[in-house]
């Protein structure tokens with residue numbers, strides 16, 4: 604059953620959306636240009652780099668939200684004939700474990716290293732004419748994780764348009780879900796993903812946990828966020844961290860700022876590796 608009432612009265616169209624933590628909202632309102640996702644030139648923001656309306660500073664006019672958010676209601680998404688649909692889920696659990704016996708890990712969030720070298724959430728393509736979005740997602744999870752985790756419409760966070768990968772490709776709509784589990788259940792998923800999952804070593808190169816802490820030298824969340832992600836998976840992660848209070852807005856801002864610095868360093872590093880390869884290539 605599509606949920607419609609929860610979205611009423613808000614300009615954020617996605618169904619199943621819960622209001623952001625007050626702290627997060629206040630933070631976004633204050634951070635007009637120095638947004639946690641970096642210094643944004645609104646014209647250069649890719650279509651999939653959406654920002655939920657509730658987080659958008661008031662100085663961002665309707666134009667930007669209409670143009671860049673790509674958000675759409677679940678019913679609207681399902682009505683799109685000729686569209687392909689993909690569902691992905693963020694599975695997470697609370698934990699009391701401490702890294703090195705002193706750094707609280709706080710939450711375990713599962714992501715995966717995909718076959719294409721990009722980080723993303725488990726899930727995949729579903730066929731709404733043959734199955735519900737949630738049943739399709741559950742089927743994908745059994746292939747990728749080795750366990751058919753039940754997902755309900757309650758877990759649905761947002762649906763949005765993905766950028767066209769090529770002019771000829773049919774339009775893709777991505778649906779994002781979040782499900783909280785017990786720590787032991789998450790550990791069972793990790794074990795199954797590496798042993799019984801059909802996709803292990805093929806479409807899925809391995810499951811990874813997201814480090815949510817920031818270490819003295821800046822390592823942790825910042826380094827993780829500086830990796831490459833599929834589609835808008837990084838935005839989905841950042842949004843969920845705020846929405847479910849898994850990381851404070853202040854910490855997230857610090858991590859993202861550091862992430863941008865790491866990015867500059869990575870570019871230099873890649874440049875050096877390229878120069879080295881050039882030399883070797885000429886030798887052989």
Ligand code: GTP
Nearest residue numbers: 689691723724726727728765777806833834835836
């Ligand atoms: P195949 O069976 O190989 O097609 O894979 P799949 O069914 O598992 O599909 P996949 O998980 O690759 O998802 C389909 C498409 O959704 C991808 O090509 C991406 O464009 C997009 N996608 C994949 N992972 C994510 C994610 O974590 N977030 C978002 N927003 N999009 C994703």
Ligand code: MN
Nearest residue numbers: 725726727728
């Ligand atoms: Mn997949």
